[in-house]
Amino acid sequence: MQFNRKIPFAIEQDLLNWVIVVLMVLLYAPILIHWYDGWLNKNIGIEHEYFSHGLIGLPFAAYIVWTKQHQWKKLPNTSHPLGIVLILLASLFYGSGLADLVNFSFPIMLAGLCLQFKGIPGLKLQGIALVFVLLATPNHLPFLIEPLALPLQTFIAHVAGFILTQFNLDVTVEQIYLFVNGQIVEVAPHCAGLKMLFTSLYVGLMLLYWTGLLASRTLSIFFLLSAALISIIANIIRNTLLTLFHGTGQNGLFAWLHEGWGGDLYSACMLGLLVVLINQLSVITDN
Incomplete structure (x- = not known):
C-alpha cells in the first residue's frame, strides 16, 4: 500500500x-x-x-x-x-x-x-x-549611472588626445570634446565604456565559475579588477581610433568601428583577453 x-x-x-x-x-x-x-x-x-x-x-x-x-x-x-x-x-x-x-x-x-x-x-x-x-x-540603472560617468568621459578624452598628439596630429581637448582637424568628437556617456565594463565583469564572473576559481575570493577579486582595467584600456584605445578616423575623414572606418560589426569584433577580442588571463591563473593555481 x-x-x-x-x-x-x-x-x-x-x-x-x-x-x-x-x-x-x-x-x-x-x-x-x-x-x-x-x-x-x-x-x-x-x-x-x-x-x-x-x-x-x-x-x-x-x-x-x-x-x-x-x-x-x-x-x-x-x-x-x-x-x-x-x-x-x-x-x-x-x-x-x-x-x-x-x-x-x-x-x-x-x-x-x-x-x-x-x-x-x-x-x-x-x-x-x-x-x-x-x-x-x-x-534603467545604467541611465541613473551615466551622469556619474563624467569624470571617466573627461579622462578618456584627455588620454585619447594625448595619444593622438604623439602622432603629430592637431588635437584640442575641451572636457569631453576632442577637436581634430576641425572635426569634433564627443566622448558621450554611452561611449564612456560602461557597457563594455558591465560585459567584462559579467563574462569574468562566468569564467570564474566555469574554472572553479570563484571559490577563491582573492583570485576572484584580482581577476575582476583586471577585467575592469582591461575594459577601460580597451575603451580608451577604441575612442582614440574613433577620434582618429573621424578627424582624418575616414568615415567608413569610423562607422565600422562605432556602429558596425567592427565594434562587436573589437569587444570579442577584448573578451578573448579575459579568457587568456583566466587560463594563466588556472595554470598558476594548478602548479
Missing part, C-alpha cells in the same frame, strides 16, 4: 512541475524574445543594450540549473514562507505594466519558486544561476 501511494504522489509532483514550466513559458517567453530581439538587432533602448551580455548569460544560467538537476531532486520538498511572498511580488510586478518591474519579476519569480519547492537549500543551490539571471535583466 505504501508503494502504491508513492506512485500517485510522484505522478502528481511531475504534473505540477510541468504545469509550472508551461505557465512560466506562457508568461515569460514573450519577454525573453523581446530581450533577445532587442539585443541582436539593437532595436531596444540604449540602456537595455548594456545588458546584452544576457545573450550568453541566460543560456549559461540554464546550463547551470541543468547540471544541478540531480542535486535538486535529492533536496527534501520543503517550502519557505518567503517563497510565496516573492511569487506574489513577482505577480504584482508582472501585472504593473512598468517595463523595469515586469523585467525584474522574472528573477524574483524564479527565486520564489526555489524557496517554495526546496526552501533555503534550493535557493542556495541555484543561487549563482539566479545571480546570472538578475545581472542580465534589463533595467
